[in-house]
Amino acid sequence: MILNIRVDHKTASIGTMERSAHKLDVAFQEIQNKYPVEEHLQIKTCNRTEFYLVLKDCSMEVECDDFVVETDEKALEHLLRLASGLESMIVGEDQILGQIKDARKRSIKEGCCGRVLNTVFTKAVHVGQSVRKKTRINEGSVSIGSAAVDLAEKVHGNLKCKKVLVVGAGKMGTLVAKALVEKNLKAIVVANRTHDRAVCLARELGGSAIHFNKLAEAMKDADVVISATGAPHPILTYEKVKETVPPENLRNMVMVDIANPRDIEERVSELGVKLFNIDDLRGVADESLKMREAEAVRAEKIVEEELELLHRSLKRMEVEPLISSIRANAEEIRVKETRKALKILGDMNGNEKVVDDLTKVLVKHISYDMIQNLKHAAEMDEKEVIKAAETIFKGKN
Incomplete structure (x- = not known):
């Protein structure tokens, strides 16, 4: 099963x-x-x-x-x-x-x-x-990453001349970053626990990379924060965001959390931040489906x-062990009887291979219909036929 x-x-x-x-x-x-x-x-x-x-x-x-x-x-x-x-x-x-x-x-x-x-x-x-x-x-297909960018655009109108902070340089963070390239941003900043990965992605996008311990500093004046890490717990807590971001910036900030488990605490929205998560992507998903x-x-x-x-x-896979047993049994008999025949025939001037090939072909043709019928029985779920075959060949190999 x-x-x-x-x-x-x-x-x-x-x-x-x-x-x-x-x-x-x-x-x-x-x-x-x-x-x-x-x-x-x-x-x-x-x-x-x-x-x-x-x-x-x-x-x-x-x-x-x-x-x-x-x-x-x-x-x-x-x-x-x-x-x-x-x-x-x-x-x-x-x-x-x-x-x-x-x-x-x-x-x-x-x-x-x-x-x-x-x-x-x-x-x-x-x-x-x-x-x-x-x-x-998938023509013109949007990803979860580009859908997150669309959400941010719906709030800001467009992202031209905006500063965007991407937290996480894994596969999802990469999709987000690539979706941002076309938006003529003021700046793209990539933060990742493994700094080398952040550097590689930022270089590819014409942005900058920061160490994870500089995350708070980079968040202060960000217009959009999109987070997609694999952290087991929130990395942007209510307290951290409140302490870091000036109140006047909070009201204009968009945060999109596409991580599971979530990177951003729900309470962050109480600070005035426009916070979205995976559930909010369903609207984009519905539009995608209609298309x-x-x-x-x-x-x-x-x-x-x-x-x-x-x-x-x-x-067919279910009868493969039985088919392998039949083939192995037939091969054992073929080899044994071929050796006997060659011994009786004596010196054949190098033509032994002709006899060996002949016996192989005979065995293959004789067993072909039997094996095909077993495969067909398996496909049709004919358990009695398979059981009968198992009984006939049981212990033969």
């Missing part, structure tokens, strides 16, 4: 997602302790946390309150839709595909991604790429077709 447990922007606010993150980790550990989990993989982004698990016992029922729980075909459909950008807050955004690739690589490195999840996630990446190639779902509705329909058709192909692949 393939199991997907998740909390995301579709079912939860940023506050709920923050509170649910630890609960989801606990639920994952409980499942591991209670059931035979063979493979697992986690996807975590600013607006979702998901676990994919492969469990041995297909009859079990896993319940997790407060989360979306889906199994097998529903779980696979969700993943293919996710890779296609159909489940993203900003429909068609490209970042999720890279995040899925990274999650797969990380799980393989940790030894948690086996044959099933590797097959599933390889297919997901293929589908995501195919959708973007065959449709225009891409026709392309989304085409993408869903591709997902539907690819889901059927994936289903067949996974069903």
Whole structure:
């Protein structure tokens, strides 16, 4: 059984997602302790946390309150839709595909991604790429980062000649910074705990980089602060902002927090700052969806077709051990009988390979229909046929 447990922007606010993150980790550990989990993989982004698990016992029922729980075909459909950008807050955004690739690589490195999840996630990446190639779902696509910039523009009218402070030089911070380049800003300042990363990004954007301990100083006269770090707790607290930013600047300041968990305390808004978080991006997301509705329909058709192909692949995978056993048994017999024949035939003047190749071809042709029928039986879920084959070949290898 393939199991997907998740909390995301579709079912939860940023506050709920923050509170649910630890609960989801606990639920994952409980499942591991209670059931035979063979493979697992986690996807975590600013607006979702998901676990994919492969469990041995297909009859079990896993319940997790407060989360979306889906199994097998529903779980696979969700993943293919996710890779296609159909489940993203900003429909068609490209970042999720890279995040899925990274999650797969990380799980393989940790030894948690086996044959099933590797097959599933390889297919997901293929589908995501195919959708973007065959449709225009990501044409002119905005990212979470550029949506954050749009929010700031709605307040200021435009960002021309404004000073913007970007906190965080990771993938999301980079998206924000690149979206800002076109805005003819007065200045872009990048702050990051790893100063070298901030320097690299700032150089690319024609901005400046600061050490994290200079954050308060840079914030004093910033018109816009966009924060996207991976910190486990708020880095811009009510007290820090109040102490740092002059009251006259607070009233004109826009802060956009696209981190999960959040970087900026909610109470900061009490200071007069116009504070936005991931929940506020939903308006931009709705506009994006209207622009891409026709392309989304085409993408869903591709997902539907690819889901059927994936289903067949996974069903065939179930009989691979049996097919390997049949092939190994046939090869053992072929080698044994070929040696006997060659011994009887004696010196063949170097033509032994002709006999060896002949026996290989015979075995391949004899077993071909049998193996294809087994694969078809697996695809059609004909369990009796598979069980009969297992009985016939049991113990033969």
